[in-house]
Amino acid sequence: MSNRIQKSALISVFNKDGIEKIANKLASLKIKILSTGGTEKYLNSLGIKTEKVEDLTNYPSIFGGRVKTLHPKIFGGILFRRDCDNDVAERHNLGLPEIDYVIVDLYPFEETVNSSKSHQEIIEKIDIGGISLIRAAAKNYKDVVCISSIEQYEQFLIDLDQNKGNFSLSKRKEYAINSFKLSSNYDNQINNYLQNGKLEKRTKLRYGENPHQEGYFNGNLDSIFEKISGKDLSYNNLLDIDAAYNLMLEFWDDIPTFAILKHNNACGIASRKNIKDAYLDALSGDPVSAFGGVLISNSEINKETANEIKNLFCEVVMAPKFDNYAIKILKEKKNRIILNIKRKKFNDKIVRTCLNGTLIQDKDYITDKVDDLKYVTETRPSKVELTDLIFASKICKHTKSNTIVLVKNLQLLSSGTGQTSRVDALNQAIEKAKKFNFNLDGSVMASDAFFPFPDCVEIANKSGIKSVIQPGGSIKDHLTVEFCNNNDMSMVMTGNRHFKH
């Protein structure tokens, strides 16, 4: 592709910073400047000669500026194909200008939202003409240079200087790519604003998962919780809060329930008649891991509970309500983050980076229920066991795979988490439960995926585990069921795998 000497430029900008230099440079290269309204006045006031777009189009700026540049003479001057004889002739016959540079900016939508006093003011500032000019110039990048942001001025000046207005095709394409990125983001923000009544906020975090990684959060946390006290939320706090929140949504309508999480996994959870007991029994699940953990409750945290919590070093305490004494007690540690959470479901779709792209999936929306269970063993679980099985299954769903969860009397005894082998997960859970002096007799076990072999029920049986909940679906399910039948164990199948990575 040949390089091209450009002949005239259209300048129409909100932000006048830096435009003087650009205009002077263009003028020194004998490039004619077309301009509109405020830009024209500004350039003329600096003694820079411009041609008025309205004089070209013979059409006034109307509706208080809502329609200014949307005219075929202007768009024709940008879009005609310089290497197409018909286009060139047509342009000539219709007396259209040749516009070789388009320098147009968009008033940043975020600033629009922040600085405007009313919805109507914000709507008024949605750019129609400018973005159309940018898109037209970017479409015709083969012939036109499109500068759509003040951030490009420095490079543009250097390029103008070095090449006397002559730009390579790859350079023009680069500018075009940036222009479509800009217009896409602009409309995404408008969509966002119209849908939610505000913009998605971008919050810079202290850092990402580790101090050498930059991190950001995009979203409006204030719609799901109110921060009462504590230091700024970190990337890892947010990951833990997310895990805690989603876990607790499973127990929202249950009796008082308290959970403690570390590294996105529950290390303790219990349902009790009152929230203080629920906290204490969650804590006893693994008091070592609880150190520095994230705490969440489905019920109001009262003074008695706060008096227990204050003895634990923990990063975050979340609950739908706190009484005033509790807040006072918990606030004593200045860094401790206290969040008043609302009951909200969010994000039906889950997105994550993978390889050179993105994985998108539905959230795991199934909660296993007693009515949906398939009873596959001769022995049926007792009523108490059934309640424990569902409790265990809910925890399992929110624990990293492979996982085995052990529960007794609505208390998490232990779990094996994030294991490469299911047997390891079970052994780990058993070891851990013993370490914290739990008696596994009469406990129940949940598995996030089916058992490919009967090895897990064999190990479970030796430890006193009496009942099992699992998806089922292995071709060797019958071996596992047979073992349960021979050893007076009960088992139910859900049909629902709950991998979580």
Added chain:
Amino acid sequence: MSNRIQKSALISVFNKDGIEKIANKLASLKIKILSTGGTEKYLNSLGIKTEKVEDLTNYPSIFGGRVKTLHPKIFGGILFRRDCDNDVAERHNLGLPEIDYVIVDLYPFEETVNSSKSHQEIIEKIDIGGISLIRAAAKNYKDVVCISSIEQYEQFLIDLDQNKGNFSLSKRKEYAINSFKLSSNYDNQINNYLQNGKLEKRTKLRYGENPHQEGYFNGNLDSIFEKISGKDLSYNNLLDIDAAYNLMLEFWDDIPTFAILKHNNACGIASRKNIKDAYLDALSGDPVSAFGGVLISNSEINKETANEIKNLFCEVVMAPKFDNYAIKILKEKKNRIILNIKRKKFNDKIVRTCLNGTLIQDKDYITDKVDDLKYVTETRPSKVELTDLIFASKICKHTKSNTIVLVKNLQLLSSGTGQTSRVDALNQAIEKAKKFNFNLDGSVMASDAFFPFPDCVEIANKSGIKSVIQPGGSIKDHLTVEFCNNNDMSMVMTGNRHFKH
């Protein structure tokens, strides 16, 4: 806000399907139809009366249709504010139409790319006028109904029928929101195409992490590997492949290295003089977990290695090269996925859904190197230990937190993964190494984060672990160092935490 009876409609569509019904319904409501080029001809051929846009603007369609509707009369007719006396008067004086419905579609960019034979054809189809009309109508949703996609026709017909052309403000806003979503996506696709020469491909996966979840992958995998054989990649395959790929990039320039992963964590990895030995020693790290695993090599897989691999049931085998015999052997299992991988780094930024928003961070880009280590103990690690320490640290970085990794002689002996407590992670690793008959004497240990207490080095010492690599940075580092000094252990600090969740 008052409901509004609409008086005229602009219809300009690529896809004529369903437009007859819409036009007839509008006509039956005495709504005047304005139309352009092909749409006008089509409607007239059906006997539906329309007014020609060119007759209104007195301006021809130019440059082979590149500029058709970009005229102030049209945009003015859409954008004037019906509740603003000045706008109403101005419209009247200039003889502009009142356009109350805008029915315009965009030729889907994906189809454009798929059906076009040349880059220039694709550029030609980038829509300028249509998208401007849609954006103008959506901006003025207070007064205008904007239908921008065939998928809205059914609802639009129902609404027209029920309300005789009268739409509520919230209904018009809903259409506007969809319009800005459409334009944002459209420009995002153009940006994508210009940047990469192709569109990001959206591949529907069999399902997400679990069968009840829908799953998709957005991206072009063919630029990072060639699939030689095997079944379709699943969501969980992709997650594992991502983990394997990123892990192996750490060893790309090393001697032959082989890794086996399960649930995104390495369960075996070894560097050896030849790739067969590397495979066998990776496998011996945990032959149980390896079942159904994802295998990756930094070197060509030859016949001898393939003859070993074929005995293992595994989901995926990845390598930068396979000899012909190896491919033949590995292909024997039809489902086994064989990927020829290229050396590519991808995605500097990592995105994941969190709460009601998105977390964005830099990828963990630091690989710990011998030259950057801080020697903090009286005993220094030997040369062999140093090599093992770096090897262990690389694995640690790619294993889920909390993690402890044990290595001897460039072989992963075991790891504790995804634990809520660091002590648990270490105990788990020690148990696992013993289970597979490894002798820990002289092994080294890596930890993804610092040791808050000296408990881990105490346990390590009892097991014969001689050297430790960890970030450092705890206020109690001196206790850990002191213990090492008293027990003839060496320790190096990297300054780099490697959490990965």
